[in-house]
Amino acid sequence: MTTAPSENVAPVRGAGKDVVLQLDDLSVSYGNIAAVKGLSMTVYTGEIVCLIGSNGAGKSTTLRTISGLLKPKHGDVVFKGRKINGIPGHEVVKLGICQSPEGRKIFQRMTVSENLDLGAFTRNDTEQIAQDRERVLELFPRLRERINQKAGTMSGGEQQMLAVARALLGNPSLLLLDEPSMGLAPVLVDVIFETIQTIRDQGTTVLLVEQNALAALEIADYAYVLESGHLNMEGPAAQLLNDDSVAAAYLGG
Structure with a gap:
């Protein structure tokens, strides 16, 4: 006699999905300073995964290592089953990983179109x-309105839209977003995070680094918490959103 599965059993993360990105015991240093220490994490296709933590936790370093801008001291970055340690950044872009960097880094003297x-x-x-x-x-109608405008003359929110749009023009299967809400008014933060969900819904997997932990956890499927370079906690984003220790440390709880 077989027993029907309980309706309350939570779905298994990644069931039926491919692994897009795997970090395996990743360690990254700046000289003698260890920034990331033995980080292991997985991103499945179709997810929004967020990486949260305080300043200096190693979040941006992790993204820069995935992008090929930094080389790991130890461990592996595996993208779609291929180890990409040491591959130059422009080759990583060709593989399907594009990043919208912290601080936007747009070309201010060039137009939006350029x-x-x-x-x-x-x-x-x-x-x-x-x-x-x-x-x-x-996705960003404001950019159409500003298409021939010098990028450096736009507002901070418009520049952030341009940074994300520019990354999407690389046709990534994995989009890395580093602090997309930094310095934005709350109404623009809402716009950016709604657009991130739309990007995921249109078929692009997203790995999001964000200090606005509340906004990140509200849209993410899964979350990792970094503390001083170490993985401190992980779990479904909704679960971490209701975790007392996460609330106390990152949500102002």
Whole structure:
């Protein structure tokens, strides 16, 4: 006699999904200073995964290592089953990982249009680039209005939209977002996070680093908490959102 499974059993994370990114015992140092210490984490296709923690926890270092801008001292970065340690950043972009960096890093003297063109610098599929360009202009209508404006003359929120849009022009299967809400008014934070959900819904997996832990946990599927370079906690985002220790440390609880 078989027993029917309980309706209350939680779904297994990643069931039926491919692993997009795997960090295996990753350690990264700046000289003698250890910034990331033995970090292991997994990102499945179709997820928004957030990495939260205080300043100096190693969050941005982790993204920079995934992007090929830093080399790990120990451990592996595995993307779609391929170890990508030591691959140059522009080659990582070609593989399908694009980053919107902390502080936006847009080309201020170039127009919005020129910034978007540079987002596709590794590609030669002209028709698809045009479709992707139209897609990001639909995601961020303000950029269409500013298309010929110098990027440096736009507001902080508009520049953040451009940084994300530029990354999307690389046609990533994994989008890395580093502090997208930094310095933005609350109404623009809402717009950015709603758009991140739309990006995921359109088929792009997202790894999000964010100090606004509340906003990140509200839209994420899964979360990792870093503390002084170590993985301190992980779990479904909804579960961490209601965790007393997370609330006390990161949510003002």
